[in-house]
Amino acid sequence: MTVSKTSEKSSEKTADTAKVRKDAAETQGQGPGEALQLGELSEQLGYVLKRAQLKVFENFLRCMASLQLTPAQFSVLLLVEKNPGRNQTEIASTLGILRPNFVAMLDNLESRDLCARIRSTNDRRSHILVLTDKGKAVLARAKKLVATKHEARLNELLGPSNREALLGMLSKIANEF
Amino acid sequence: MTVSKTSEKSSEKTADTAKVRKDAAETQGQGPGEALQLGELSEQLGYVLKRAQLKVFENFLRCMASLQLTPAQFSVLLLVEKNPGRNQTEIASTLGILRPNFVAMLDNLESRDLCARIRSTNDRRSHILVLTDKGKAVLARAKKLVATKHEARLNELLGPSNREALLGMLSKIANEF
DNA sequence: TATTGTTATACTCTATAACTATA
DNA sequence: TATAGTTATAGAGTATAACAATA
Numbered sequence: 001m002t003v004s005k006t007s008e009k010s011s012e013k014t015a016d017t018a019k020v021r022k023d024a025a026e027t028q029g030q031g032p033g034e035a036l037q038l039g040e041l042s043e044q045l046g047y048v049l050k051r052a053q054l055k056v057f058e059n060f061l062r063c064m065a066s067l068q069l070t071p072a073q074f075s076v077l078l079l080v081e082k083n084p085g086r087n088q089t090e091i092a093s094t095l096g097i098l099r100p101n102f103v104a105m106l107d108n109l110e111s112r113d114l115c116a117r118i119r120s121t122n123d124r125r126s127h128i129l130v131l132t133d134k135g136k137a138v139l140a141r142a143k144k145l146v147a148t149k150h151e152a153r154l155n156e157l158l159g160p161s162n163r164e165a166l167l168g169m170l171s172k173i174a175n176e177f
Numbered sequence: 178m179t180v181s182k183t184s185e186k187s188s189e190k191t192a193d194t195a196k197v198r199k200d201a202a203e204t205q206g207q208g209p210g211e212a213l214q215l216g217e218l219s220e221q222l223g224y225v226l227k228r229a230q231l232k233v234f235e236n237f238l239r240c241m242a243s244l245q246l247t248p249a250q251f252s253v254l255l256l257v258e259k260n261p262g263r264n265q266t267e268i269a270s271t272l273g274i275l276r277p278n279f280v281a282m283l284d285n286l287e288s289r290d291l292c293a294r295i296r297s298t299n300d301r302r303s304h305i306l307v308l309t310d311k312g313k314a315v316l317a318r319a320k321k322l323v324a325t326k327h328e329a330r331l332n333e334l335l336g337p338s339n340r341e342a343l344l345g346m347l348s349k350i351a352n353e354f
Numbered sequence: 355t356a357t358t359g360t361t362a363t364a365c366t367c368t369a370t371a372a373c374t375a376t377a
Numbered sequence: 378t379a380t381a382g383t384t385a386t387a388g389a390g391t392a393t394a395a396c397a398a399t400a
Contacts, residue, residue, distance in 0.1 A: 035271075036256065036259075036260045036263060036267060036268070036271045037259050037260060038256070038259070038271075039255060039256070039258075039259035039260075040255055040259070040320070041252055041255050041256060041259075042348065043344065044251075044252070044255075044323070045233060045328065045331060045340070045343070045344060045347075046230075046233045046234055046237050046248050046327075047248070047252055048344055048347040048348050048351055049226070049229065049230045049233055049347055050230055050234075050248070051273070051347075051351035052226065052347040052348075052350040052351040052354075053223075053226045053227055053230045054273075055350055055351055055354040056222060056223045056226055056350065056354065057223055057227075059354060060223050071223050071224070071227070072367095074221075075218055075221070075224055078216060078217055078218050078221075079213065079215070079216070079218060081216075082213075082214050082215070082216035082217070082218075083213045083214060083216075086213060087381075087382090088381075088382065089380085089381060089382080090213060091213070094212075094213045094215075096228070096231075097368095098368070098369065098370090099381080099382070099383085100368095100369080100370085100371095100382090100383070100384080100385090101367075101368065101369080102382090103382070103383060103384085117382095120381095123376080123377070123380090123381080124375080124376060124377085124381095125374095125375065125376045125377065125380065125381040125382070126376095126380090126381050126382080127381080127382070143217070146221070150223075151222065153354070154222060154350075154354075157349060157350065157353060157354060158346055158349065158350075162346060163222070165342065165346075166222070166343065166346045166347075167220065167222060167225055169335055169339060169342075169343045170222075170225040170226055170228075170229040170343075171219065171225050171229075172334060172335065173229040173232055173233065173331075173334065173335075174225055174228035174229040174232055176334060177229075177232040177233065177236060177330070177331075177334060249390095264358075264359090265358075265359065266357085266358065266359080274391090275391070275392065275393090276358080276359070276360085277359085277360070277361080277362090277391095277392085277393085277394095278390075278391065278392085279359090280359070280360060280361085294359095297358095300357090300358080300399075300400070301358095301398080301399060301400085302357065302358040302359070302398065302399045302400065303357090303358055303359080303399095304358080304359070
């Protein structure tokens, strides 16, 4: 399992691994205890995009700790507030959430009295989604936290105009790529 | 379960849900069959960042379909090539992969003869990672595919200078946020 | 005692098929 | 028959504890 199938020269397999490290250090100025070189990785948009996304979500969760809202839950509340009278399928698909997976999410929000399912009288198969009064209040507080802690930190880091430019480019990728 | 706990006026609960939709349509110019309004969601960096990341990974997988390499696998091969002589812990932690989760990933790459674990002679606990000849060849082809199909598409969409600016801002977020 | 690689395990996300009740 | 919500389930990805070999 630890045997290399790379070369026929099996003597190389048992070569001193210290030498491998030493050669690498000499060629690239890297020693055993030092940080690794990312190389081309730091130029890969996908890699940097993923790392940035994780950091942003992490910060979002910290900012929202008092309200116990995840990014996904926040997006549901925002979308329901903006689009009253829509059903589960419409809200879920707009957010890229599959209908089966949306059920547990709504169960959670409804059990916390943040939103409610209302059986439609037009089409008794569908559930109209609305924010409860508590849901509206929590969302209002969430928006303030996001603006004053989360987005403010991003503005601080990038500057407002860069932040706008970043948003525009990401939107373009999200919509046209 | 579908009963709203929002209001004491229980008569409202059975109000015609068609009216809710109609009111919404009148207020916001939205009808039942029309697309939902994203509202503030499209200004949330986290939301747009996540959507963009998914699109980029999706495109990456399509471009790499012939080589069957995921973004994570590609990043491992790149990092091992750039840092020969490092062990599993070093490679994994640099990529933000937990050591236990790295085992199956390496099993996969090693079973495909793309990389090999070599027991270190210095410290017989650790496994030095190296690319096999096939691994080097596959990585070279992967780089070409990424450059000519994946990154080229991004340059086409954003323009080279915007792409650079985007990368810089994302790096800043990933490293300093 | 501490560390490397590993196993086992659990929890979240995501994805698909199929059921029910309505249409 | 088709659709909305739901259940069950399976697969990734991610997280922690603990073990064997080695230091």
